[in-house]
Amino acid sequence: MKDQTIDYILRATWQAVARMYNEEASKYGATMSIGFALLSIDKENGIPSTALGPQMGMEPTSLTRTLKSMEEKGLIVRKKNPVDGRGVIIHLTKLGLEKRELSKTTVLKFNDIVKDHLSQEKLDHFAEVAEVINGLIAEKQIYHTENEAEESAKN
Known part of the structure; x- marks a missing residue:
């Protein structure tokens, strides 16, 4: 993979x-x-x-x-x-x-x-990766509309 x-x-x-x-x-x-x-x-x-x-x-x-x-x-x-x-x-x-x-x-x-x-370390890394992905999506840091992009640029 x-x-x-x-x-x-x-x-x-x-x-x-x-x-x-x-x-x-x-x-x-x-x-x-x-x-x-x-x-x-x-x-x-x-x-x-x-x-x-x-x-x-x-x-x-x-x-x-x-x-x-x-x-x-x-x-x-x-x-x-x-x-x-x-x-x-x-x-x-x-x-x-x-x-x-x-x-x-x-x-x-x-x-x-x-x-x-899996080791506890690998499980912790897995949870950390999932948390980062969920955070990026929730904060619309991957995709967002042009209006949102313009607002972000102003701030």
């Missing part, structure tokens, strides 16, 4: 991880998105539906599909938000809690096996 661009390495690695998680989840009639959602929903208090999408980095259409599937599988229930009756709180069912533990075990196994094959 040494001759590959950084974005190619990131994309290819993420696709491999996603494929691995989807293959594992399919053994239990689920998907990686369902597993991730299960892990993102607070076990005791649930989560407002409006907060779940941004937390998972999912588009509303994809999230709606995932939540519908989870509801059909009996993993979640939607309850009116007691503070704001217009909103909905997503809660895990008993089955959802069980599947959440399975998802957690799956993720921790992946982490443990990867950690067994």
